[in-house]
Amino acid sequence: MQEERKVGLVSYLALIFAIIFFSGLFAKAAGWLGVFDFTVLNGSFGKILGEGGKAFEFRGSGGSGAKDGFLFALTLVPTVMFALGVVNVVEYLGALEAARQLLTPLLRPILGIPGSAGLALIAALQSTDAGAGMTKLLYENGEIDDNERSVFAAFQFSAGGTITNFFSSGAALFTLANADGSLAVTTPMLIPLAVMFIMKVFGANVMRFYLKATSKR
Template identity: 45%
Template sequence: MADNIVSSSASEKTEKVGIGAYVALIFAVILFSGVFYKMPEGQKWLGALDFTTLIGSFGTIADSKNNFTGSGGISARAGFLFSLNLIPGVMLAMGLIEVLAHYGALRAAQVLLTPLLKPLLGVPGYCGLALITDLQSTDGGAALTRALYDEGRITTKNLVTIAAWQYAGAGCVSNYYSTVSALFAFFLCPVWLPVIVILVLKFAGGALIRFVLNTLYKKDFENA
């Protein structure tokens, strides 16, 4: 595993990162960060550049308020239908990431985000796309993280640290602006402030887990 990571990192350093790669990275950030989520009237067309908008939603059956998963399901059958509900988002996220990676988004993220993520979380820069994706889609972020691990781009220690970052406030942008928006009128602080607090705490949680892995569980991850 370590040899694969070293060889892949060395090959990426030799590849030149052009303007197109940075454009692909910027598009990825816009797509997955929720910048154009819930746009006001007159600017709703910008929602076409938002991941959550592109996923869409299932319709309802007849006059029911429920989609095909229904309500009140239990056990394995309910779990199976719930998993089907997740598939479109994961497939769309992975497809978009593959296209963006083809145009160099991962290489650009490696160059730009490594100086930030390496000291904070101890992970390489291309993990930034997995973190950004998690802001809107927990499933897409998890799928991209798994893909990075399977390709040998990150270690087991990186995987645990990223999972800790994603677990706290997963999908916070889409969940916050869709669920909490009904309470915006009662806020005593700017509506963007809680999102900033969530992001800061996500980094704090990831850094804490990294510290624990490097101290209490150091022996367990020496070769991971």
């Protein structure tokens, strides 16, 4: 199983970097500050001059069905590769351990589960299966009871494997371009991620409330 890693300055810097990088804070920054932004570094495809002097991306325009779907999906692949490359680096530097350190004392007040579930919570953000396995262990070791397990499950079940799943497909949504080449989605990627996290906590508390209300009867 996973062991707890030491959390140093680097871990916190990696976490701060990740937040800034995906926040879109420097998306429109002039000059070198742009290197701190995901969409800036993700770049763009070159254009091909087509009929009537109009410029097209390699996918062209007017396609349909499976063939168009294939070429379109191909345009999403570099974004996913880049996003997961960056996520892998910040994870390696310990950003998630830093997040665990910050979250652990909050688990009891915000979710009603013990701080010892912190590692499982972070693992669940990366992989649904890792979270499931570790939650089972927490119950077997007597760290959480049946109700706490259900509350924890409510947190994990909605947007399971949040970070991995979001950056492996959702990131692509945020680099789609309009016909004029401008970015279609102007909301920074970090906002939906934050909303998901808030709703996961909210959902767990609905479960908490439900269990409390039904146990009184």
